[in-house]
Amino acid sequence: MQTQSLRLKFWEWCLLLAIAGTLVTQGCAERPSGQIDAVLRTLHDARLSGAQEYAYEQLQQAELSYSQAINELDNQDAKFAWWRTYAQGKRMLDLALAQADQAKSEASLNLEETKNNAQIALILARQNIQQTQALLLERRAHLPEPQQFHELQKALQGAEALLNTIETGMLSQGDYIQVMSTAHVVETVALAIHERILSTVSQAEKVQV
Secondary structure: OHHHHHHHHHHHHHHHHHHHHHHHHHHHOOOOHHHHHHHHHHHHHHHHOOHHHHOHHHHHHHHHHHHHHHHHHHHHHOOOHHHOOOHHHHHHHHHHHHHHHHHHHHHHHHHHHHHHHHHHHHHHHHHHHHHHHHHHHHOHHHOOOHHHHHHHHHHHHHHHHHHHHHHHOHHHHOOHHHHHHHHHHHHHHHHHHHHHHHHHHHHHHHHHO
16 A cells, blocks of 8 residues: 555656646747737838838848748647747747848838939939920921921920929829839930920921022
């Protein structure tokens, strides 16, 4: 009876050790909720900084790394408590956080550069319109038909109106890529009208000779 009592106490002790080990394991291997929240906040900040337009590839890589980290954590959650380890998931979250932060930084830099380029494009487009308007007035008398002057003048006025619209609208809204693209179109139109004026005047002068 004494031996049996000792054996029972031995197994009870082993059971207590097992329970204690489980508690310790669960306490050490906790899902890194704080890291997850940090990555989500940084991804959100990156999107607010314009990363979807100005750092698209970096943002996509950060989101992919985050998704892979969550999958790893979920796989660990599915395991028995004793066998869980979130070490790999934490490293993957660290990578996702670094990539999200990089996307945020690059978006801010690229946004500022694009804004400057958009403003330069507006200036150049306006200069081309003004130069073409001056040329049109200068060569007005050399145009063979008065109607040509009015057609060209109307085209220039339309281009200038479009330029004013994007300057007061898109630029103030922060749509710098569209501003830059539209300004380039206006500049191209102004240059085309400029060339047409010179060509028309040259042909008219040849006919008069």
